[in-house]
Amino acid sequence: MTVQLVTEKGKEKCDPAFTKEVMERSHSHLERCYQCIACSSGCPGAYQMDYPPHQLLRMVQLGLKDRVLDSNTFWICLSCETCATRCPNEIEIVLVMDVLREIALKEGRKGTTKLPLFHATFLNMVKMFGKVYELGLILVYTIFSGNILRLKGLMRDAVLGVKMFMRGKLAILPPKVKGKAQIKRIFQLSSKTG
Amino acid sequence: MAKIKYGYYPGCSLESTAKEYDLSMHVTAKKLDVELVELHDWNCCGASSGHCTNYELSLALPARNLAIAEKAGLNVAVACAACYLRFKQTNHDLKKNDVLRQKIEELIEMPYKGDVEVKHLLEVFAREVGLEEVKKRVKKPLKGLKLAAYYGCYLVRPPDVTQFDNPEQPMLMDNLLAALGAEPVEYTHKVECCGGSLLLGRVDIVQKLVDDICQAALDAGAQAIVTACPLCMANLDTRQPKTKVPIIHFSELTGLALGAEPKQYNVWLKKHINSPVPILKAKGLI
Numbered sequence: 001m002t003v004q005l006v007t008e009k010g011k012e013k014c015d016p017a018f019t020k021e022v023m024e025r026s027h028s029h030l031e032r033c034y035q036c037i038a039c040s041s042g043c044p045g046a047y048q049m050d051y052p053p054h055q056l057l058r059m060v061q062l063g064l065k066d067r068v069l070d071s072n073t074f075w076i077c078l079s080c081e082t083c084a085t086r087c088p089n090e091i092e093i094v095l096v097m098d099v100l101r102e103i104a105l106k107e108g109r110k111g112t113t114k115l116p117l118f119h120a121t122f123l124n125m126v127k128m129f130g131k132v133y134e135l136g137l138i139l140v141y142t143i144f145s146g147n148i149l150r151l152k153g154l155m156r157d158a159v160l161g162v163k164m165f166m167r168g169k170l171a172i173l174p175p176k177v178k179g180k181a182q183i184k185r186i187f188q189l190s191s192k193t194g
Numbered sequence: 195m196a197k198i199k200y201g202y203y204p205g206c207s208l209e210s211t212a213k214e215y216d217l218s219m220h221v222t223a224k225k226l227d228v229e230l231v232e233l234h235d236w237n238c239c240g241a242s243s244g245h246c247t248n249y250e251l252s253l254a255l256p257a258r259n260l261a262i263a264e265k266a267g268l269n270v271a272v273a274c275a276a277c278y279l280r281f282k283q284t285n286h287d288l289k290k291n292d293v294l295r296q297k298i299e300e301l302i303e304m305p306y307k308g309d310v311e312v313k314h315l316l317e318v319f320a321r322e323v324g325l326e327e328v329k330k331r332v333k334k335p336l337k338g339l340k341l342a343a344y345y346g347c348y349l350v351r352p353p354d355v356t357q358f359d360n361p362e363q364p365m366l367m368d369n370l371l372a373a374l375g376a377e378p379v380e381y382t383h384k385v386e387c388c389g390g391s392l393l394l395g396r397v398d399i400v401q402k403l404v405d406d407i408c409q410a411a412l413d414a415g416a417q418a419i420v421t422a423c424p425l426c427m428a429n430l431d432t433r434q435p436k437t438k439v440p441i442i443h444f445s446e447l448t449g450l451a452l453g454a455e456p457k458q459y460n461v462w463l464k465k466h467i468n469s470p471v472p473i474l475k476a477k478g479l480i
Contacts, residue, residue, distance in 0.1 A: 044387045044403055058417040076396070079242055080387035081351035085361050091195070094352075101246050118395040119243035126238040126255070132206040133448050141394050153397065160432055161469070164211065167465045171210040178235045179258070186258070 005062060014063040022060050025099045031059045032089035038094055039083035049073040053083055053093055060096065069107065074100040075115040114145045127187045130177025135170045198322055200313070201268030203259060205277040205424065206238050209277035212424030214462035216447040218454075219273055219315060225331065225452040226323045230271065233262050239280040242391035244471040253294070254301040256284040260312075261304040269311040271318050275423035276390070279348035279356060281312040286355045314349060315359070316422045316444060328373045333453035335375025338477050342411035342419045343367035343378050345385050346426045355399075361385065367422060367444055374451040376385075381414035383407045388429040401435045410436040417473045420444050432465045440470035450479060 003014040023030050033054070040052035050071040051059065059068050075098040083093040110116045121141045125133045142148050142157065164170050178185060208216035223230050245252035260281060263270045272278040288295040288308045289343050299306055299358030319328065345364050353361040362385060368378035386407055407430065411419050418440040421427045431441045446462050458480060463471050474480045 044389075045399060048399055076392075076399070078347075078387050078390050078392060078399075079246065080347040080390065082347070082385075082387065085351045085353060098245055098249065102248065105247060113395070115392075115395045116247075117224075118391070119247050122241070122243035122391075123247070123251075126240065127246075130237045131209070132238050132241075134206070134210045138394065163467055164432070167467075169211050169213065169465055175206065175209055177237050179237065182258070182303060183237055183255075185303070186254045187251065189301050190248055190254055 003063075005064070007064075007183075009067075012064055015065040016063050018065040019060060019063045021103070022096060022099050025102075026092055026095040028092045028096055029089065030057060030061055030091060030096070031062065033091060034089070036088060038086045038088065042082045042086055044080060044082070045076040045078050046168050049076050053077075057091070057093070057096070060100075068100065069104045070111065072111050073097075074104070074115050075111050075113045094097075105177065114147075117141070117145055123187075128186060129174045130183045131175040132178050133174040135172065136174060196282060197229060198318065199229040199231065199268070200264060200318065201263040201310075202232045203236055203263075203270050203272045203277060203281070204232065205272065205274035207407065207424035207428070208273055211428055212443075214465040215424050215427065215443045215445060218443060218449045218462045221454050221458050222319065222445045222449040222452060223415070225454075226319060226321065226328065228271075228318060231266070231268060233259055233268075233270070234266065236262065239278050241279045241280065244280070245283075246391075250298070250301070252280065253284045254298050255289060256280045257288070257298045257306055258302040258304065259307065260284065260308075260310045261299075261302055261306040263310045264306055265304070269313065271313050271315050273315055274425065275314065275346060275348040276425055278312065278314045282355050285310070285312060298316070314358070314422065316349070316367060316370070319448060320366050320373075325369055325373040328370065328444070328448070328452075331400035332374055332451050334451055334479060336371070336447060336451050336479060337375050338375040339473070339479070340379055340415050340417045341371050341376050341442075342414060342416035342431070343371055343383050343384060343444075344388075344407065344411075344419050344421050344426060346389050346421070346423055347385070347390065349422060350385055367420065368446065371420060371447065374448060378449070379414040379416045381410050381412070381416065383410040386410075388426045389433070390425060390429070393425070393429055393433070397433065400429055400433045404430055404433045405435050405437070408434055408439045411439060412437060418442050418470055420447060434468065438468050440466065440468050440473055442466075442470050446470075450474070456480070 046052040077097040240255035350361040
């Protein structure tokens with residue numbers, strides 16, 4: 001039997017298995033949330049989110065999987081931990097966001113932001129070099145995100161880049177780690193299970 | 195006082211965008227008789243991108259460093275607030291789940307019992323060396339300098355994991371700055387987020403958050419903002435849309451007050467985008 005919910009968007013499918021998966025993987029008692037809005041009130045990214053955290057939690061409770069996973073909320077989330085610190089019910093909201101990102105990526109839903117690309121580029125640097133190659137990260141992300149085509153932002157960052165370079169703040173060569181093979185193995189095995 | 199010795203984990207930024215943080219950390223540690231032994235062949239902790247997308251990876255990357263420290267018989271002192279939380283979170287999660295700990299040991303191909311203690315260098319200087327001892331060693335008090343101590347997120351949150359200080363009103367850095375002779379100001383944004391990992395991905399959000407923090411510090415009469423994290427430094431120093439507030443690492447100010455040489459601090463201070471040189475000169479500190 002499919003459970004449906006009548007919302008302002010018409011009839012939406014509820015997926016209890018999704019609710020259960022998020023609760024189990026985030027070790028969070030989501031059922032405790034009584035919409036006090038402490039999380040959203042202190043959230044520094046809420047003003048840019050499709051749904052502020054308290055609404056997203058309610059949608060996870062209801063199993064509105066598609067709406068949750070296609071929202072930008074957990075991509076915008078800064079993981080600043082303000083919400084989880086203030087939650088009177090000790091819900092690990094940041095862990096919930098982490099789990100939502102993992103599920104979204106696994107299902108190939110990359111949302112409307114460029115943040116999945118940023119995280120992937122960052123981790124690729126670590127996988128390749130063992131440490132973050134900052135100059136490489138900036139260049140690769142700027143090209144592949146298409147930011148290189150946005151003139152205003154590009155000029156701003158180019159000016160900043162030159163200033164940083166002149167001050168010796170951007171190492172030209174990538175960093176080195178001897179245990180590179182070990183790091184690669186960690187990436188390969190944890191991406192299989194994680 | 196017994197010699198304080200730590201395995202030093204600088205983190206990736208300190209080899210590049212936050213070089214001055216690393217240089218000043220070493221000078222300051224030496225002045226306070228803290229021995230820092232850099233962890234052998236350390237790797238990136240995975241930072242936000244790690245825990246955002248792959249839980250096991252976010253534990254395994256810090257665990258490799260912790261296992262290296264365990265093998266060397268050292269506790270770890272961290273310079274970056276983001277690395278600090280990743281390390282503490284790893285210890286926290288592995289301690290309560292032995293199956294997970296064994297799995298991570300397999301991933302890193304090293305044993306790790308989970309007992310290495312993790313401290314931020316701010317804690318080492320202000321708590322372990324102690325404010326009284328720091329005060330005794332001050333050669334050049336930071337007199338007349340009004341500073342906003344900025345803690346950001348990961349030193350204080352989540353409080354049950356970091357156990358650093360009060361999560362809403364921390365005072366450790368304020369107290370250190372006061373011990374150095376400066377005047378820490380009270381302001382509203384000491385634990386507000388700077389935008390963290392959105393540095394490149396959503397510059398618009400970072401600029402708004404940075405602007406709010408800098409305005410709050412200026413409104414409280416601060417002449418500079420003091421950080422204990424290279425990522426907070428990067429966001430605050432490079433993404434101010436309107437203001438030009440100098441941002442200084444706590445280790446630079448501590449080193450300066452403890453009598454660092456001009457040939458040392460000149461190298462640090464010229465690396466900032468919003469230069470702290472004019473205000474330090476005006477106060478006769480350099």
